Amino acid sequence: MPTRLTRYILAEILKIFVVALIALTLLILLIGVGRTLLREGLGPLAIVQLLPYLLPVSLQFAFPATALFAVSCVYGRMAGDGEVATVKASGISPLRLLQPAFIFAFLLSPFAVYISDLAVSWGRPGINRVVMLSIEDIVYRKMRSQHSYTDDGFSIHVRNVNGKKLEYPTVTISSGGVPIKFEAREGQLVLDAESEQLMLKLVDSRWVRGESLQIFAPGPTEYPIPLSDSPDGEDQESTRPGDLPLRVIGTERLRQDARTHEAAGELAAQTSFSILTSRYEEIVDGKGRERRAELDASRRRLMRLKIAPWRRWAEGFSCFFFVLIGAPLAMISRTSDYWTTFGRCFLPTLLMYYPLFILGLNQAKDGAIPPYGVWLGNVALGAIGMILVNRVRRY
Known part of the structure; x- marks a missing residue:
């Protein structure tokens, strides 16, 4: 009977988890694509190239929430429908019912750590690279509509854009803290993807650096605008x-x-x-x-560098600690309604975990506490979860 019951609970958890994970991941993907599209003005091809890199970033945030949603739905329904009371009457401890959820969350957490590692080391750099390689289209699209473009490293103002030709462009580039200003009769921007630079091609230009240096350059000239601090992508020091x-x-x-x-x-x-x-x-x-x-x-x-591994593992194992609170709390709530149970489990967990996680992270960065202080939120959830599990034991 316990083995069959364990399989039944695991099947219910996995069924809801998979459906909720797909729905939430798609929602986060749409939000991520929409934000990037609005902020950067990417074209359709760039959006398609962006999706693989956004997927691990979306899963990174979806795993803890969907794990909590799955167990809260299953155990809330079982308690609300009287299944927990029936199992207890048959001589099986309510703690036995929680074991499948804890095993599921414990096995899910290392995979969540891997996804978190993939998201920050491959997903986010990939997103930045797609945006960088689309910078030429982004700049031209914004200049056609607004006659200007501003980024962290440079800004461009033009009188008009005719195809790829910039009419009377004024370009300001930050270089070593001293900005360089270019004024020209016409210009053009061309992306050099191999060196990750945006080539500024000017005709009949004037270069101004600081307050004293001015250079007049009749005819065509070129100036590179770096788009990456480490073009080869292998400089780990930077x-x-x-x-x-x-x-x-x-x-x-x-x-x-x-x-x-x-x-x-x-x-x-x-x-x-x-x-x-x-x-x-x-x-x-x-x-x-x-x-x-x-x-x-x-x-x-x-x-x-000392904090990063602790942070990565803490984020991944938040799945386990979310479930450690959610499963017994849902059983105690005895509510069959999915969203009511999830709200009762998720809101207190959210309001407690993330402020404590950020507090531990900031204190660790300042050196006030050791690097493993980023586990502060996990430890707090674990302590409360053990209290709830003990309460279920006397259920």
Whole structure:
């Protein structure tokens, strides 16, 4: 009987989970495509290319919610229809009924960790690359409608757009903190996908840098606008720790630790030399300030590399802790209505988990707590879940 009951509960959970996962993933996909379309103005081909990269990002957010929805629906209906009371009357502990949900969530969580890792290390960079490779179409589409385009690295204003020809363009490019301004009779933008650069082709142009430097360039000239900080995609030192896959974080952390020790040694040597030569102003100004800034940046990156694996596993195993609260709470609620049960389980979980997760993450980034402090939300849900399970035991 327990084996048959376990199979029955697992089948019900999986059935609802699969249907809800498909529906929620499609909804998140549509929202993601819509946001990107409105923000970037992508064409139909770029939207199709975007979908594979959006899928793991959508699943990353869908897994915890759909796992909670599935178990809350199943156990809420069983309790509301009196099935739990019937099973208990037959001599089977209510805790036995919760085992399939806990096994399901525990097995789902490592897969959720993998999806989370795939989303941040492959999905999000892929989305950025699709947008980057579509930048030429995006820029021209916006300039035709608004006669201007503004991005983090550059801005363009034109009098008119005739096909691919820009009439009297004014282009401002941020370069090393000193903007470069181009004014020309006509121009054109061409994407160089291999080097990930947008080539600015100008005719009869004037270049202005700062307040003093002006260059007049009659005839055709070209200027590259970089679209990526690491064109080859392999410079892990310049990659955000949150975008690195788990398999390389350990190695990169060792390298960053060595870089941090090297920066600390250089700062100590420079400070000692300044003291020996009585150049005390160098300690607080110039090279001393630059060395300290490099050391602080290196330490921040090292801390984020330490946090990233804990964060990835905490996000994945939120599935288990959501179910640890949702299953017993749904059984205690004794409501057959799916949405009422889900609301009672989801809202308290949502309002508790994510603020605690963000609090632990921020405190860990500041160094106030160890990197495993990102599990603060999971631990809180686990403690409450054990209280609810103990209450079900006396059901």
